Amino acid sequence: MRQLLSGNEATAIGAIKAGIRFFAGYPITPSTEIAEYMARELPKIGGVFIQMEDEIASINAVIGASASGMKAMTATSGPGFSLMQEGIGYACMAEIPCLIVNVQRGGPATGLPTKPSQSDVMQTRWGTHGDHPIVVFYPYNVLESFYLTVKAINTAYFLRVPVILLTDEIIAHMREAVELPEEVEIYQPKRKKKSPEEFLYYSEETIYDSEVAYFGEGYRIHISGLTHREDGFPTNKPEVIKRKLDRLKRKIEDNKEKLWDLEYQDIGAEVCLISYGISARTALEAKYIFEKEEKRALGYIRLKTIWPFPDKPLRALLKSAKKVIVVEMNQGQLINEIERAISPEIEIIGVQRYDGEIITPEEILAVI
């Protein structure tokens, strides 16, 4: 059945299909439609929706529900995402899977509530304090909002980490006709958990792709945000601290090839556009116009995985490129990451806009 849906609606539908049964959130433009959908639908299927007093409470309620075995998520935008940062760090440290949707608006501060932006790209990576890995996916249309939501939730439970779905005001509010599947594949952990006597919440077996115990199952677990040992209790021993932080890093390092997701066309061309989210739609339009007028190919790469940064595949894809144009709605965030990843021989130019208006194909064509 074809439906006319917004990106936010597709995300909400995808989340429920992927097993989300708990949503705690706080109203904030342009993400609110996700909360409204959840408030309507979750009680019908045995789930729970609760509007909390702020975003800090929201992320913490999500963590509590997820640690108790209910698949949990929240959705927010810039200011709320800033308030959630400490909680996201807790979910990293305590290894509590959850989904956080950040529908970007212009910032800093209250910024531009009703206008698009892509200026939270670096915040998703380093928003919370301390060394930690993070997984961030970014869709560019309504259908992909659905599929990347499913992927984000499956990834969170596979790795036992918080995963961020980054979108923007246009992707979230734009309506497209889509056909969604009745069912999606829900991740099932390979390793079963041991008996309560033998189980350790943070043992080598539970690093990823493993069941864990939840509150209320008779395992009498201890979950803490303090740097901890395999049993969850705090430690000050240098070797145990290092092992814990290496473990967090390894979750992503061991699996990054599986997490990397890029779309590309005409990779042999001398000039290549790189973009993501709403700006990638402009980049694709610029490519079509260029090719029609110039009768030669223009390379195009779109990142669906923002973090872990797909440096290796980018390097491989850009082996024969002479010039790269990075298109993004900020003052130049991912361009620095791309510059670090690719050969210094390649000329790199940014097309950036941060006035609340979408980048036009003409602005890209002007620098080719």
Add this chain to the structure above:
Amino acid sequence: MKEEIKNYLRLDERFPHILCPGCGIGTIANILIRTFNELNLDKNNICLVSGIGCSSRIPGYIDCDTFHTLHGRAIPCAIGVKLARPYLKVIIIGGDGDILAIGLSHFIHAARRNIDLTVIIVNNYNYGMTGGQVSPTTPKGKFTYTTPYGNLEEEFNIYEISKSAGAIFFARSTTYHVTHLKKVLKKALTKKGFSVVEILSQCPTLYGRLNRLGDAVKMLEEFKNRTIDISLIKEPGEIPSDKIIIGILLDREREEYCEKYERLRKAINEKRD
């Protein structure tokens, strides 16, 4: 130690504990597990949730599900646990700073919603873990390391906050009144809804020393001499202003949130059928 008390403790290498000599928090942990025992609570069905601070370290020693969350965030985390597993007895334990300063908005909103949680507030009148700073319950004029000239601010009345926010139960006790404390904890833990127990506790290492209140024994004597149980008060006007009222100050009924939500779910599905 009685076997049934040991049953509630993590007796591996968790002990000795991290608390200072003379601290009241050990007494509170002691009475808490005795309360569990007298109520015959199955330790597999208890989830103790805490934030950050001295009293927030209690759960680590108790053998049940324990959740050591961020500073001030024990209550929203506990709400997540309770909504996901309503059959669990979810208890929050925290200090005056953790629950009434950084975590106050969560406290009043949880009371308003009347979610079935018991919040134990260990009030030692200062921030202990960080070394003795002013908290929302430090009395006016008292000294801490961040009020070196005396506290200018008025303190919170936790009972008034709980009552106006919608809690169904509020009791105050102290680390001196251990039998009394067990009695009110028992009552709080059997209530269905948002219940609060404030426990006045001595911090001889910091608050006591900075205010020349003497050692732990002296501070406990002060709790004994300065308190009056509400059941002994005949005329409210008769209480001397320097007295602290202990006992059950609030006990009422209101429909609990998880039950309301379950009823809503049933009603939606019946309508659809």
